[in-house]
Amino acid sequence: MRDLASEVGMEAASLYNHIKSKEEILNEICFSLANTYSDKMDEVYPSDNTPIEKVKKLIALHIQINSMSSPLATVMNDEWRHLTEPCKSQFLDMRKRYEYLFTEIIQQGVKRGEIKAVDPRIALYTLLSSVRWLQHWYHANRDLDVNDIKENIMEMFLTGLVADQYEWKP
Amino acid sequence: MRDLASEVGMEAASLYNHIKSKEEILNEICFSLANTYSDKMDEVYPSDNTPIEKVKKLIALHIQINSMSSPLATVMNDEWRHLTEPCKSQFLDMRKRYEYLFTEIIQQGVKRGEIKAVDPRIALYTLLSSVRWLQHWYHANRDLDVNDIKENIMEMFLTGLVADQYEWKP
DNA sequence: ATTTAAAACTAACATTCGTTAGTTTTAAAT
DNA sequence: ATTTAAAACTAACGAATGTTAGTTTTAAAT
Numbered sequence: 001m002r003d004l005a006s007e008v009g010m011e012a013a014s015l016y017n018h019i020k021s022k023e024e025i026l027n028e029i030c031f032s033l034a035n036t037y038s039d040k041m042d043e044v045y046p047s048d049n050t051p052i053e054k055v056k057k058l059i060a061l062h063i064q065i066n067s068m069s070s071p072l073a074t075v076m077n078d079e080w081r082h083l084t085e086p087c088k089s090q091f092l093d094m095r096k097r098y099e100y101l102f103t104e105i106i107q108q109g110v111k112r113g114e115i116k117a118v119d120p121r122i123a124l125y126t127l128l129s130s131v132r133w134l135q136h137w138y139h140a141n142r143d144l145d146v147n148d149i150k151e152n153i154m155e156m157f158l159t160g161l162v163a164d165q166y167e168w169k170p
Numbered sequence: 171m172r173d174l175a176s177e178v179g180m181e182a183a184s185l186y187n188h189i190k191s192k193e194e195i196l197n198e199i200c201f202s203l204a205n206t207y208s209d210k211m212d213e214v215y216p217s218d219n220t221p222i223e224k225v226k227k228l229i230a231l232h233i234q235i236n237s238m239s240s241p242l243a244t245v246m247n248d249e250w251r252h253l254t255e256p257c258k259s260q261f262l263d264m265r266k267r268y269e270y271l272f273t274e275i276i277q278q279g280v281k282r283g284e285i286k287a288v289d290p291r292i293a294l295y296t297l298l299s300s301v302r303w304l305q306h307w308y309h310a311n312r313d314l315d316v317n318d319i320k321e322n323i324m325e326m327f328l329t330g331l332v333a334d335q336y337e338w339k340p
Numbered sequence: 341a342t343t344t345a346a347a348a349c350t351a352a353c354a355t356t357c358g359t360t361a362g363t364t365t366t367a368a369a370t
Numbered sequence: 371a372t373t374t375a376a377a378a379c380t381a382a383c384g385a386a387t388g389t390t391a392g393t394t395t396t397a398a399a400t
Contacts, residue, residue, distance in 0.1 A: 001358060010378075013359075017377050022358060052332065078248065114336045116329075122314070122322040123331065125307060130300030137295060144292070152292045159286075160330030161293065162222065166284045171388060180348075183389075187347050192388065 026079060027087055033065065033076040034094045045101050051109030056154055058102065059127060063150050066134040073135045099124060127157065196249060197257055203235065203246045204264045215271050221279030226324055228272065229297060233320050236304040243305045269294060297327065 001022055005012040019025060040061050044054050066073045083091055103124050109115030115123075131153065138146075171192055175182040189195060210231050214224050236243045253261055273294050279285030301323065308316075 002356090011380080012357095013361095013380080014378050016359070055331075109331075113333055115331050116325070116333050118326060118331065119314075119318075119322050122319055123326060125303040126300045126323055126326060129303040130296045132302060133295040133299040144289070148289075149292055152289050153296055155286070156288060156293060156296060156327070156330070158330045158332045160326070160328045161225075161279075161285050161288065162328045163283055163286050172386090181350080182387095183350080183391095184348050186389070 023084060026075065026083060029072050029075045030080050030083060030087075030091055033069075033072055034091060036065065037061065037098055038094055041098055041101050045105065050114060051105050051112065052114050052158065054105045055109070055127070056158075058105075059131065059154065059157070060150060062128065062131045063134060063146065063153065066131050067138040067146050067149070070135040070139055077132065077135065102128075130157075193254065196245065196253060199242050199245045200250050200253060200257075200261055203239075203242055204261060206235065207231065207268055208264055211268055211271050215275065220284060221275050221282065222284050222328070224275045225279070225297070226328075228275075229301065229324065229327070230320055232298065232301045233304060233316065233323065236301050237308040237316050237319070240305040240309055247302065247305065272298075300327075 001015060002012040005015050040058065044057050047054070049057065080088070080091055103120040106115060106118075106120040106123055110117055110120070134149070171185060172182040175185050210228065214227050217224070219227065250258070250261055273290040276285060276288075276290040276293055280287055280290070304319070
């Protein structure tokens with residue numbers, strides 16, 4: 001709290017005119033971002049896009065948040081474990097629901113023959129964590145455009161690294 | 171240190187008969203894993219495998235470590251920032267070299283027409299962070315076999331999520 | 341049985357941490 | 371000019387942290 005206070009030009013004790021506790025800040029950050037993700041899911045899931053389009057829209061949000069709001073993303077991604085009950089359970093419930101709907105989208109894609117028959121859980125977790133590097137990297141290396149990064153990552157995920165004409169299988 | 175001591179059935183002070191400091195533990199963990207990665211790179215990079223085979227071998231190690239040694243992986247991945255100089259610089263130099271050689275492999279793959287013309291840095295970071303979820307997830311959900319996970323992830327990265335026959339581009 | 345070295349213990353240290361109590365300053369409203 | 375409420379301050383608290391000093395226990399070697 002002392003570091004945080006000095007960052008905004010205050011004494012640590014003065015912070016408590018504005019916040020209730022250190023924990024409140026953690027709650028604020030975690031649930032603010034969790035709501036952003038949930039809201040997007042509630043918009044995308046029932047829409048009439050194809051499953052692949054839905055995945056793209058959701059991943060785009062993850063890329064957006066991890067690169068543009070990276071300090072917040074870092075807190076939510078790495079520090080949610082320190083939420084206290086009942087907030088922690090509430091947070092985990094939100095995450096569980098988000099992940100469930102996300103796997104549903106993937107499974108629908110598989111069923112419709114648009115997405116390969118991968119394990120939806122593995123695909124989901126791989127997808128979600130693959131954009132995490134942006135949260136640590138983007139602030140230091142601003143020479144790349146977010147949209148370029150987005151397209152590169154999407155391309156990687158959707159059609160893979162192997163060049164189209166190359167026959168790689170053993 | 172008190173938690174750690176009680177975990178091994180000791181008083182905190184007794185730990186200091188075995189270690190020099192808390193920091194020493196951090197160094198030990200970080201450099202032990204960093205060496206494992208570096209050694210693998212020194213074995214794989216000069217080998218006569220194709221670039222894609224090299225990438226597969228390296229990613230396999232990341233999956234192995236993140237799933238089987240997940241507490242160590244978590245410390246190295248998340249806590250290396252707390253290394254003190256000169257260890258921190260040394261660690262970062264090792265990482266830089268590792269990442270450089272990894273992008274070289276990718277670039278060779280691109281040059282040889284085996285790998286799509288993605289940005290090698292983006293591909294690298296996406297690849298490396300995409301397997302991080304295993305470090306948090308594997309211990310709790312042991313119903314999946316590491317080798318199954320390995321193959322699923324490889325398939326995703328190499329040939330993408332989009333089903334072969336599906337025409338997805340807008 | 342005695343010695344000895346490793347490894348446990350107890351007690352305490354100096355810091356750091358989040359927070360509270362009480363007081364003073366700031367600045368807008370009367 | 372006076373009042374008032376917001377927001378800063380100083381001082382200090384109790385708890386937790388990594389660590390050290392000094393002592394006792396453990397167990398193998400003599």
